[in-house]
Amino acid sequence: MSEQATTSIPSLKSLSFSNRGGRLTSQHLPLRSRVSCAAKPETVEKVCAIVKKQLALPEDSAITGESKFAALGADSLDTVEIVMGLEEEFGINVEEESAQSIATVQDAADLIEKLIENKDA
DSSP, rough: OOEEEEEEOOTTTOEEEEEEEEEEEEEEEEOOOOOOOOHHHHHHHHHHHHHHTTTTTOTTTTTTOOOOOOTTTHHHHHHHHHHHHHHHHHHHOOOOOHHHOOBHHHHHHHHHHHHHHHHHH
């Protein structure tokens, strides 16, 4: 009887292990593309505007979905204020555990859309 298990390790190739006749063999599998629920561009734009306002950044600051709050100069208090601004703007409530997982503008936008979707369901 052949049993097979597949595992993914972040930033490493996937491996497939098979148990054949008491021997464990492995086979490299192709990398899988990352699946993400990318937020709508308008949500990302609103998050960028709120981040600029909360951090008092110049209007012409280049902020994208990949922008990290820490790289923009945000400390933990700034991040709390950004989350509060997002809650007010979008009419949502971000739980503390979810807020701690936000590191980039895209993270925030994806979370917002997820919370809005759950709220409307």
